[in-house]
Amino acid sequence: MRLSRYFLPVLKENPAEAQIVSHRYMLRAGMIKQQAAGIYSWLPMGLKVLRRIEQIVHEEQARAGHIPVLMPTMQPADLWRESGRYDDYGAEMLRIKDRHERDMLFGPTNEEMITDIFRANVSSYKQLPLTLYQIQWKFRDEVRPRFGVMRGREFLMKDGYTFDLTVEDGLHAYNRHMVAYLRTYERMGLTAIPMRADSGPIGGDDTHEFLVLASTGESEVFYDQQVTELKLGDRAVDFDDRAQVKGICDEFTTVYARTDETHDAALFDQIPEERRRVGRGIEVGQIFFFGTKYSEPMGAVVVTDKGERVPVQMGSHGIGVSRLLGAIIEASHDDKGIIWPEGVTPFQAGIVNLKQGDSATDSACEALYAALTAKGLEPLYDDTDERAGAKFAKMDLIGLPWRITVGPRGLAQNKVELTCRRTGESEEMSPEAAVARLVEIYAAHP
Ligand code: ATP
């Protein structure tokens, strides 16, 4: 993309309404525009990161064997009357009447609807296990929408639903989600710690939240420092291997890490003092196993191999896709702007032409642009007439992890400068070497 042809409406001033850094930078970098409290338009660069996050979620769900579907945002109230949640859910549910006076709602979550799909189509244990998921907009009429996309009213969520014959199978599905989520967040450059949680209105016995440590997080968290050092990395996972999957879950949930809802002071005190940490975290996902909570009242029943009819065992598993943009920025920024992790960056590198209009620098930039594109990388080329300082400031604000700077002096010796946004370190090299380096870096972030 050439900046002169892009739509990147950056703001010079700090927007007064933004209280936290991610909200401030998302507005300043022209990623989102608020349309009403907690409701946002996604401008091109914001949308690019959102799509990138969705893609990682899809890839990791596919790896775990889960199947995508898409349900509507609008739901009939009658489904929710079956589960009893139409009355229970309260003011967060946006209720709407259609022209025929039928009660509708904008879905805050989809347990009822997926249970309806299941009961209409599945009747035998032979069709299990089954995990269906979607990435779809949700609406929750939050009392206090704030912090930009972190607590919106309309927000994008990945919600997955598991269907199993037995509790044991259902718990395996739960564990499979935990492992898939661990890799999902790691690919986004995040450390998201699974913490035992209290079940909310969705209900359930087994539930963990995934928290990203950040001082602006809404949850208070208590943890053993060692938990932050755990990494799944690229180890091979066989999602059908129950022992392996359970082993990974144990590895990530044995070290103490809890939110204030489930915190146990006596257990916490057993951690050696120098490793005890109290901080704040952003909830970026949650997994639940709730058994027959919906299948029983809604009649989602399967026939077992012995001919018995039993309600299916269910769980639901969510990732806050749009909230993740805020969480990633909270975890990765400096006073100049965002620092995108390679896994989610909207463009893999920026190209800054220090002397636009100079035939040598112009053609060197064009050649770099073509070479990176040919390698499947997408550069953002600042081909505007702005002065160098302004170009650098903009690149720093939008946070591309790598920048190639092309100036007449370096070019005279066939050199460009490759700069790492995170460390600020620069290295001079030939344009070919810069391209090769970026190809190598991004090979580790498919
Ligand atoms: P919270 O406690 O933050 O209100 P929740 O526990 O009600 O969230 P879940 O039902 O677990 O949310 O939804 C799954 C994920 O969706 C959450 O982990 C969170 O990342 C995201 N999410 C929930 N509410 C919002 C919101 N208002 N804006 C953006 N993302 C949200």
Ligand code: MG
């Ligand atoms: Mg939650």
